[in-house]
Structures are given as C-alpha cells and as structure tokens.
Amino acid sequence: MAKEITSREENYSQWYNDIVKKAGLADSSAVRGCMVIKPYGYAIWEKMRDQLDKMFKETGHVNAYFPLFVPKSLFEAEEKNAEGFAKECAIVTHYRLKADPDNKGKLIVDPEAKLEEELIVRPTSEAIIWNTYRDWIQSYRDLPILINQWANVVRWEMRTRPFLRTAEFLWQEGHTAHSTKSEAIAEARLIHDVYARFAEEWMAMPVIKGFKSENERFAGADDTFTIEALMQDGKALQAGTSHFLGQNFAKAFNVTFSNDKNENEYVWATSWGVSTRLIGGLIMTHSDDEGLVLPPKLAPFQVVIVPIPKPDPELLEKAKNISEALKALGISVKIDTDETKRPGFKFAEYEMMGVPVRLGLGKRDLENNTIEVARRDTKEKTSIAMDQVVPYVSSLLDDIQENLFQRAKAYRDSHITKVDSYDQFKDVLENKGGFLSCHWDGTSETEEKIKEETKATIRCIPLDAPSESGKCIYSGKISERRVIFAKAY
C-alpha cells in the first residue's frame, strides 16, 4: 500500500520520518536543516502553545517580543553562554545584494554593504534581553520581571531531524529577573513543575524531574532543571529545561538594583524553554506502526465522523446533530464530507493522523439507532446506542488520555533499571536501553569517560532520589544517591 509506514522494529528512524511525513505534520524544505511545519502539525503546536501560554499567565507571566538579531558584542558578553553556542551560530555580515556584473540575472552579496558589527541570529535571547533589562531595572520595586516570549531561534546543527532537531525551531523562552536568589530558584522550580505537569497531563508523556550535572548544564546557568522523557526505542529525550542563572547575566550586563536598604545588588535571573521538539516527543511516546497516536488534549480534532458509505443529506444531518452536541461539551469534531474516498480509505487516513475517536455512521446505524465508535489508542470498535454517544465519547476521550499516559508510564517504569556495576551498566544499555539508575561519584571526569565508552550521558539527578550510600559504578568511589544515565536524542 502506498500509505504504509515502516515498522518500528524494521527501522525506528524511518518509522519516525514516515509518521512525520504521512500524518501531514511537516515537510523538508529547500533550506538545509529547516522544515516546513504543515497545518496539521502546526495545529498541534498551537494546542501546546495555547495551553502553556495559559499556564504561564496563571503563574504571573506576561509576553513580550525581542529582536531576532543580537549584535556580536552583546552576544559575547556572558562568556560561558557565548562559548556554548559559538559553534552553531548563523551570522549576518551584510545587508544588501546587487546584480552580478559577470552573471546576468544573478545576485551577489554587495561587498560595499558590510555591516560594521556582525549580527548573530539568536540561538537564545539572554544577551539581548539582559542588555534591555539593565535599562528597565533600578529599584527592587521594578522586580520581579516575569517575561516570556514566543519566538523562533536558529542553531546551526550538523545533523537535523524533523521536530527533534532542526536548524530553526519555534519555542518559548521565559526570562525572569528577581531581587533574591531564593526567589529566582523558586521561579526556576515553579516553571519546572509547569513543564512536568504539561508533559504528563497534556502530552500524556511521563517525565523524570531532576537537575543537570555540570557537563550537561545550560551554558551560563548555575543550575539547570530538566524534564526527561523516554522514547519507545529506549532513548531519552530532554523535553524542557528551566535554568537558575544566578547573577551571571546580571554581572555580564551590569544589571543592578537598589534594595530596600538602598544598597546596590546584582539581579538574580532565570530562563526556561520548551520547543517544537515536544512534537517529536509526542510522536515517539505514543505512536504505533499504523501511524500517529495523539492524546485527546492535543489533537487538532478529537473526533471525526465518517458517513458510511458516503455523505448523504440524511447522514450529514445526523452527523451534524452529534457534532453540535459534542461541541457543546467543548469537544472538537470534524465531519468528513469528502465524497470521493471510500470509508476504508478514510479509516486508514484518520488512523495515520492519530485522531483519538472515530465515529462511523451508516444506514445500518440509522435503522438500528446505533453508531460505531472506534478508539485510536487500542483500535477497539464498539457499536453503541445513538442516544448514548455524546456522554460515551466524552468519557472515552478522558479514558484515552489516561490510558495513553498509563501505557507510556508502564513502559517508562519498566525501563528504569537499577544497575550496580559497570559491566551490568553496559549490558543493560546495549540490550535493553532506557534509563539506568546508578551511583556516580559526582565528577565530570567519570561522566566524560562513561560517555566516551558507552555514549550514555547523565540525563538528570532526580529531585526525588532518596539518599542512598553506594559506590560509583565506574570509579568505585562513594556516592550518596543514584543518578539517571541514558543514551539521548
């Protein structure tokens, strides 16, 4: 069949690419490493964005917008951050093209139009924002500043994959300024909680909350909090990070305030972000060999009604009634009015697209006063009484949301393996994958060695890890608690 996708077992990467393509989420583009997000994929992003935006607003944040370009001198001000991103920056050096004198109809960069100072296309916006905050902050009364922006950023990656890693991507970046260290840490952890809640309650994607080791920390941060998810191939995905930036950016950009004793202090900062990468995580958490599987809370439409064998006035009338009743409960519904395709074809299409619930409505149903309900997550079909369909579907959507989460959680939990020796570590990593919970001596050297030898990195040091004395699996030195290792995207 033309629409068939590669199975996960056969080729996991290809399976992922097939889903992106065939579910209509994104296309590759004429620009290397950049994708076109198609309407169906973008609709998922809009759902994510709207919910996250709501959660940010509920926690006191406001939106603003800062420039795409960052003058090089500002970019390099916070050295660690600049170094961290230097290798993947796109740089604007000129501002004009002109006709090529040697090649009719072609354009060349006008050498006369060289910028005095290069502009960096933002890989993240701390620099331009902290340079601005300096002017906004004088007194403790100006704090806190709790700003978020929805934006695109560019990181010139060597190897890209749709949604998971693209040269340009969409995200939100929060940048907050505080008068005390404890308030800034509380802010970073608040957002960390928001991210975890969003991942689990909306994406139905279980995550481990923790903080990063020094090696894996955001460049320029004192602490990075992360949510880590596990994909179906046993690899980890960093799904969102929230950084406590200390006073690093305040010092780099000389952002100070007068406290209530009229003393000058540097401002405390956080930044935090999630990106279109979440869509990649969503795909790899729930989808199967038939296509995309979407949690109802993020599906562009939650229910599709397919008239069988094809739309006619009587069926459409009935479909419309059901649709209106569902919509009254806040459920989004699409009625398929396409007369050119047969039902079987449509069923396969909507499965590919991950629509949570499909209602099949045919002549036979009208006679029996029933309707066929098919759920995407388990692919079960049932015929139920017409007058029950609205409450049934309503609670079914909740069931599906919950089932997807529980299913993903069961998989994730069964792929957290406690290991207590390096041999066992390598064995589990090789043969089972997933998260490895083990003792680590806390040194970068050990982490580096393990990474070199096995490709696995510390995904996080879980916040809820109980203290437990043990020995580092690599060095044998004493350790106070277990950390999570995995191969990661």
Next chain:
RNA sequence: CGGGGCGUAGCGCAGUCCGGUUAGCGUACCUGGUUUGGGACCAGGGGGUCGCAGGUUCGAAUCCUGCCGCCCCGACCA
C-alpha cells in the same frame, strides 16, 4: 566532516552494468460508468529540463569529469 546509499511524472520505483526509435511500471491526478460497513473496479486521458554543468559519440537516463542536493550510520547538539 568520515562511512554507506540515492537522485528518472506529485509519491514509490524499473531501466544505467552491456549507449540505439515516441523512456516505462505502480500509485496519485482528470473524465465517464459500475460500486460503496476497513485502503474499490473497468475504460479512456493528462503529466518528464531522466539532479546541474561540461565532455566522449552519428546517437547519452545509460560512458567520463566536475558540481549540487537528499537519506541512513557516526562525530556535535535541545
């Protein structure tokens, strides 16, 4: 940037080794008809700079040279 694969109709491919009329198949698309509860069938039809640029040749999708792009596996990374 290393290793492998590929570029022929919207998509998926054959043809390339061994050069030879109007470049073919599946699917998708258009028209008509019959169908229709899990990816319909029949008939007719439209659609091609064979990745780009040179070269060899009477003749190039096919041979040679250079370039470009894409995919997979690594290195790097959210």
